Amino acid sequence: MVPMSYFVALSAVLFVIGVAGVILRRNIIVIFMSIEVMLNAVNLAFVALGRRLGSMDGQVIVFFVMTVAAAEAAVGLAIILSVFRNRETVNADELNLMRW
Amino acid sequence: MSPGVFIFLAALAVISALGTVAQRNPVHCLLALVVTLLTIAVIFIGLDAVTVGFLQAIVYAGAIMVLFLFVIWLLNLQAELRSAPGYLALKAIAGLLSAGLAAELFVILWHAPSAAGAQAVAPAGYGSIGMLATTLFSDYLVAFEITSILLLAAIVGAIALARRIPSARAVAPVQAAAETPVRSEVA
Numbered sequence: 001m002v003p004m005s006y007f008v009a010l011s012a013v014l015f016v017i018g019v020a021g022v023i024l025r026r027n028i029i030v031i032f033m034s035i036e037v038m039l040n041a042v043n044l045a046f047v048a049l050g051r052r053l054g055s056m057d058g059q060v061i062v063f064f065v066m067t068v069a070a071a072e073a074a075v076g077l078a079i080i081l082s083v084f085r086n087r088e089t090v091n092a093d094e095l096n097l098m099r100w
Numbered sequence: 101m102s103p104g105v106f107i108f109l110a111a112l113a114v115i116s117a118l119g120t121v122a123q124r125n126p127v128h129c130l131l132a133l134v135v136t137l138l139t140i141a142v143i144f145i146g147l148d149a150v151t152v153g154f155l156q157a158i159v160y161a162g163a164i165m166v167l168f169l170f171v172i173w174l175l176n177l178q179a180e181l182r183s184a185p186g187y188l189a190l191k192a193i194a195g196l197l198s199a200g201l202a203a204e205l206f207v208i209l210w211h212a213p214s215a216a217g218a219q220a221v222a223p224a225g226y227g228s229i230g231m232l233a234t235t236l237f238s239d240y241l242v243a244f245e246i247t248s249i250l251l252l253a254a255i256v257g258a259i260a261l262a263r264r265i266p267s268a269r270a271v272a273p274v275q276a277a278a279e280t281p282v283r284s285e286v287a
Contacts, residue, residue, distance in 0.1 A: 002106045005209065007147070010110045012205040014117050014136075016198050021121035023194035027180060029126050029172060033133045036164070037117050040140050043156075051147045054223055056235040059152045063236065066159050067247050071254035073164045077171045078261035084175050085264070 007048035014041035028080050028090045032073070039069050101146035109146070113139040125179040126172050130165065137161045148227040 014037060021034030043062045050058020084090055116139065119132030137160045144153030225231050236244055 002101055002103055006106060006110070007143070008209050008212070009206070010113065010143075012202065012209060013114055015205065016202045017114070017117040017121055019201055020194050020198040023197060024121065024191060027126060027177070029168065029175075029177065030120075030129050033120055033129055033168065036133060036160075037120055037136060040137060040156075040160070044140055044143065047144050047147050047149045047152060051149065051222065051226075054226070056226070056231055057239075059149050059227065059232055060235050060240050062149075062152050063155065063232070064240075064243060064247060066155060067251065070159060070164055071250055073167055074254050074258040075261065077167055078258040080171060081174065081262050090175060090177065 004048055004052040008045050011041045011045040011048065014038075014044065026092045028083075028092055028095075031092065032076055032080070036069065036073075039065060101143075105146065106143075109139055109143050113143070126177045127169075130168050130172065133168075134161050134165050137165070148222045150227045151229045151232045152227070 018034045018036075018038030018041060021037065022031050025031050025034065043065055046058040046062050046065070048058075050056065050061075080090060083095065087095065089095065113136055116132045116135035120129050120136060123129045123132060138157060141153045141156040141161065144150075144156055
């Protein structure tokens with residue numbers, strides 16, 4: 001049997017990879033994908049710890065996280081489309097309209 | 101789940117997540133992300149969370165990924181060029197911050213009492229649709245109902261955002277005309 005801490009450690013590693021992607025990448029779509037990696041890392045921790053405690057609550061939370069992620073992807077990608085239509089770019093460095 | 105299977109799945113998940121972050125062509129990033137999501141779905145099933153694992157495969161690796169693919173296709177994205185100058189400093193800072201975050205997470209999780217020990221024997225029916233539904237529709241009923249409002253708001257918001265604004269047509273009629281196929285795909 002694999003100790004539960006291994007699953008939680010894997011989740012931490014995946015989360016850090018996602019954070020590095022958000023910091024490093026300039027393509028908004030890839031930044032978005034990195035956020036999805038982070039969400040999944042958290043889901044993994046929820047399922048693993050719920051399994052450890054023998055409780056279904058972790059899986060229900062994962063269900064909600066998936067719903068929120070779907071809503072976030074729909075709205076976020078719509079924003080990216082509308083930004084691309086106006087600015088012809090998806091490079092985060094060039095989108096500085098709200099910078100002061 | 102046996103240790104060998106876990107190591108294989110964990111390595112696959114980490115490598116494909118690195119691929120998501122490191123690939124320069126967005127479509128390759130997306131393919132690597134699909135592998136990550138499917139691997140996590142398999143890990144869920146290995147953790148007796150069968151329903152959530154299949155939901156992960158259907159909703160994430162199916163629906164959300166297709167949404168990403170459509171947007172990449174609509175925007176006609178190409179592979180990025182090589183790093184701009186001054187980007188090295190950003191990489192160094194990102195590496196430093198990520199290492200710091202990793203250290204923090206490991207210290208916190210090391211002291212988490214529930215993370216210690218191996219998995220106990222699961223109760224009968226653990227992770228089944230019935231048990232998930234019983235929990236979802238009793239303890240989390242209010243949250244579930246609020247979720248439906250969230251999804252409705254997301255649908256309306258996505259349509260409102262992706263719709264072309266009429267004033268944009270007046271400013272640049274040629275550009276707006278060129279974008280007609282894009283709009284019809286969004287709608």
